[in-house]
Amino acid sequence: MLKSIGKRVLQTLVVLFCVSLLIFILLRIIPGDAITTMMGEHANAETIERLTKEMNLDKPFYVQFASYLRDICTGNFGSSYTLNKPVTELISAAFPNTVMLAVFAALIAWVIGMVCGIIAAVRKDGILDRLFMGFSLLGVSIPVFMVAMLLQYLVGYRLHWVDISGVKNWTGFILPAIALGWNSAGSIARLTRSTLVEVLQEDYIDTAKAKGLGQGAVLLLHALRNAMLPVITMMALQISSLLSGAVITETIFSINGVGRLAVDAITSRDIPLLQGTVLFTTVIVIVGNLIADCLYTVLDPRIRKGA
Amino acid sequence: MEEKLLEINHLKSYFFTRKGVSPAVDDVSLAVPKGKIVGIVGESGCGKSMTAKSIMDLLKYPGRIVEGEILLDGKDLTKLSARERRRVRGEDVSMIFQEPMTSLNPVVKVGKQVREAILTHQKVDRAEAKRRVLEVFRQVGISEPEKRYECYPHELSGGLRQRVMIAMAMVCRPKLMIADEPTTALDVTIEAQILKLIKTLCETTGMSCLLISHNLGVIAQMCDYVYVMYAGKIVEQGDVFTLFDHPRHPYTQGLLASIIHLDEQRERLSTIPGMVPNLMHLPEGCAFCNRCGQAMDCCRTKKPELYDLGGGHAFRCFLPGESEASHA
Structure with missing residues (x-):
């Protein structure tokens, strides 16, 4: 098992390298020029030339990439052009907000989604099943920004239950987390339900019942562990959609998070900041997938053998 | 009669x-x-x-x-x-099923699955339960019972799996x-x-x-x-x-x-x-x-x-x- 996990970690490093190369190339082929952005439209030719030299922009592509790699390996992501602060400092200031939002949203999505899915599967075709599946269909169908604005209007503006923008304390995360998590909760609930319904038809469930186990034990010890496998895959995939959704929700709810930082960096062509945020997000997605893979190996012995 | x-x-x-x-x-x-x-x-x-x-x-x-x-x-x-x-x-009353391939939970060790039957019905500790499982494994002709105890269903042949099923059905007498x-x-x-x-x-x-x-x-x-x-x-x-x-x-x-x-x-x-x-x-x-x-x-x-x-x-x-x- 350790061997297969080690192998996956190595693969992850390769993926990281490729991703950083991709980001590097992408940011250099988009229109706009770093110097102009930094100095404004009316910078004199001398300054531009000096800065181009200073920032190695006159060197060939691979030299630039090598120095970029060397920098990020030592934790130096450069400084933001527009905010004049080191990128690492900006990201680490915004990071806790994004983490709070993502964790809240993931809790809503995964815990509520799974519990609803389990109840719906056990009470298949019952009232709760229909209710939960209706809610999850809504969640899957309505785009995140729509949910966010509806919630702002209804809960914030009409009912005055919570603030509609900015975060003074944890209550500020409630609406954004619901807006962000509902969609994922919907797909998790539907997937949990369908896999669990399928697993409950399996022969080994009859075996477990024939042994004299109660319904709860059959569900927990035999059905869920098998039904969880595809659900975990989906959770890993959702990490990226949660993060990209965070870009939208952070903007709508004025939360100073990594997503909003990225949006600001894009609009102001702040290349170091953009590089930093994109790379940072990528790392989180990759690590999330790595954890899911490791969990998979722990949960399913058949994969352990194959690796 | x-x-x-x-x-x-x-x-x-x-x-x-x-x-x-x-x-x-x-x-x-x-x-x-x-x-x-x-x-x-x-x-x-x-x-x-x-x-x-x-x-x-x-x-x-x-x-x-x-x-x-x-x-x-x-x-x-x-x-x-x-x-x-x-x-x-x-x-x-216990039961064995037609399909030994699908009648065992694929993600749980077979020994544990048999042991579960004892633990469900009798107040014995895990070690004693395991001892009984190994005994039943021997009784139903499973060779190397200690090794098989730790196996997952996919590691066993159809015949062996059916023997495990029989062991599970037999273990509570x-x-x-x-x-x-x-x-x-x-x-x-x-x-x-x-x-x-x-x-x-x-x-x-x-x-x-x-x-x-x-x-x-x-x-x-x-x-x-x-x-x-x-x-x-x-x-x-x-x-x-x-x-x-x-x-x-x-x-x-x-x-x-x-x-x-x-x-x-x-x-x-x-x-x-x-x-x-x-x-x-x-x-x-x-x-x-x-x-x-x-x-x-x-x-x-x-x-x-x-x-x-x-x-x-x-x-x-x-x-x-x-x-x-x-x-x-």
């Missing part, structure tokens, strides 16, 4: 579907004496598995027991609460083991081993066995007493020698005639014409009348009752006396 361990009286298990009611088990009565192997034989869909599942309370929605009693040592299982019923399952087509998914050499194992276990432990099969050869080799089922009803019953030597019901005769005899030279194999009828659209009279070569007028209009020939041999047909008076 010997002391009865299991007695089923007038059991009816129906499936209530949108298209109508399907009588999967229709007024079945049977008995399993202590220490004996009793067989139920019939085609696919004749209700033999559903009879077994009714005993185990494993019928799936929309199926349920409509009426009848299932007496185990004189106690009616259908009257027990869900909790008491669960105690009986696995401890007094049940009074009755229900074997639902235990060897259908196995190849012939493994089949012989598993059948021999079941027979030996019954003989050495005094356990009774209800063996369900569509294979007449298996039934003949294993059972003391046989029930032949057709379309949810028992059509003939008797001890194995009487039934195989003097089958009376045309269906039983047809089944026996369709066995291939290697010492005979035959151009074509004998078959029973037609198909098993849809349980929701059974003929008005005898369920077998449309496939029966000896069907009479009364067969199409009236349902035959069991006709007792004495000595435990009975069959459901109008043929013997032709007069309906003998069926009273």
Whole structure:
């Protein structure tokens, strides 16, 4: 098992390298020029030339990439052009907000989604099943920004239950987390339900019942562990959609998070900041997938053998 | 007759579907004496598995027991609460299934799955439970039991998995083991081993066995007493020698005639014409009348009752006396 996990970690490093190369190339082929952005439209030719030299922009592509790699390996992501602060400092200031939002949203999505899915599967075709599946269909169908604005209007503006923008304390995360998590909760609930319904038809469930186990034990010890496998895959995939959704929700709810930082960096062509945020997000997605893979190996012995 | 361990009286298990009611088990009565192997034989869909599942309370929605009693040592299982019923399952009555490939949980070690049966029913610690599992593993002929204990189902062959299933069924020393087509998914050499194992276990432990099969050869080799089922009803019953030597019901005769005899030279194999009828659209009279070569007028209009020939041999047909008076 350790061997297969080690192998996956190595693969992850390769993926990281490729991703950083991709980001590097992408940011250099988009229109706009770093110097102009930094100095404004009316910078004199001398300054531009000096800065181009200073920032190695006159060197060939691979030299630039090598120095970029060397920098990020030592934790130096450069400084933001527009905010004049080191990128690492900006990201680490915004990071806790994004983490709070993502964790809240993931809790809503995964815990509520799974519990609803389990109840719906056990009470298949019952009232709760229909209710939960209706809610999850809504969640899957309505785009995140729509949910966010509806919630702002209804809960914030009409009912005055919570603030509609900015975060003074944890209550500020409630609406954004619901807006962000509902969609994922919907797909998790539907997937949990369908896999669990399928697993409950399996022969080994009859075996477990024939042994004299109660319904709860059959569900927990035999059905869920098998039904969880595809659900975990989906959770890993959702990490990226949660993060990209965070870009939208952070903007709508004025939360100073990594997503909003990225949006600001894009609009102001702040290349170091953009590089930093994109790379940072990528790392989180990759690590999330790595954890899911490791969990998979722990949960399913058949994969352990194959690796 | 010997002391009865299991007695089923007038059991009816129906499936209530949108298209109508399907009588999967229709007024079945049977008995399993202590220490004996009793067989139920019939085609696919004749209700033999559903009879077994009714005993185990494993019928799936929309199926349920409509009426009848299932007496185990004189106690009616259908009257027990869900909790008491669960105690009986696995401890007094256990079951092995047709597909050893899919009957074990793929993500749990087989030793643990067997141990679970003990821990569910008996107050013993894990170490003691494990010791008992290893003992049962040896008893059912699993080599290297310590090593197998730690294996996952996918690491074992079909025969070994079925031995694990038998171990699971045996580990609580049940009074009755229900074997639902235990060897259908196995190849012939493994089949012989598993059948021999079941027979030996019954003989050495005094356990009774209800063996369900569509294979007449298996039934003949294993059972003391046989029930032949057709379309949810028992059509003939008797001890194995009487039934195989003097089958009376045309269906039983047809089944026996369709066995291939290697010492005979035959151009074509004998078959029973037609198909098993849809349980929701059974003929008005005898369920077998449309496939029966000896069907009479009364067969199409009236349902035959069991006709007792004495000595435990009975069959459901109008043929013997032709007069309906003998069926009273």
